[in-house]
Amino acid sequence: MRRLWNTFLKGLAAVAPVTLTVWVVYWLAITAETILSGPLRTWLPSDRYWPGLGLLAAFGLVLAVGVLVDAYVVRRLIRFGESLLARIPIVKSIFGALKDFTRFLPAGDRSRDLKRVVLWRMNGAQIIGFVTEENVSPRLFGDAAGELAAVYFPMSYQIGGYTLYLPRHELRETDLSVEEAMRLVLIGGVSGSG
Secondary structure, eight states: OHHHHHHHHHHHHHHHHHHHHHHHHHHHHHHHHHHHHHHHHHHSOTTTOOTTHHHHHHHHHHHHHHHHTTSHHHHHHHHHHHHHHTTSHHHHHHHHHHHHHHTTSOOTTSOOSSOEEEEEEETTEEEEEEEEESSOOHHHHGGGGGGEEEEEEEOGGGSOEEEEEEEGGGEEEOOOOHHHHHHHHHTTTOOSOO
């Protein structure tokens, strides 16, 4: 019975990531179509609407928001909305985790928040970190600021993280991309190879 259960778990581990990914993409597409199809059907003549137009409109809407984010007024509104979400007890945890997760997505010509992946030794352990700022403000650390870098250390399974200001000479470079390192940290170091 135990062997059968272990075989089932292996199959589940092989099928679950693909199935969940397909399901999330499908759910997002259906949700976008459902939400935006109503207004589109109202605005367009009935013979002009076709299935998938809601999804296309959602893509266009997200693209428009991406363009507007560069505007000062929109950035202020987004910051205001984020500050409101950050005050609601349960919502702030969910929002913070999602915000941290999206920080490593490419953002066009703007430099990423997470610039490079480094290792830092603490009590014999090696910790994966992400340099977020190379030039630390002298207002924070005075003359020592020139030797420091801000390094973000996310916790596994995206339950939080820490930003430490560390001497650059204590950081060891890695050849991992931000995406590879973030994936490794988020899954608690569990490797898919082997």
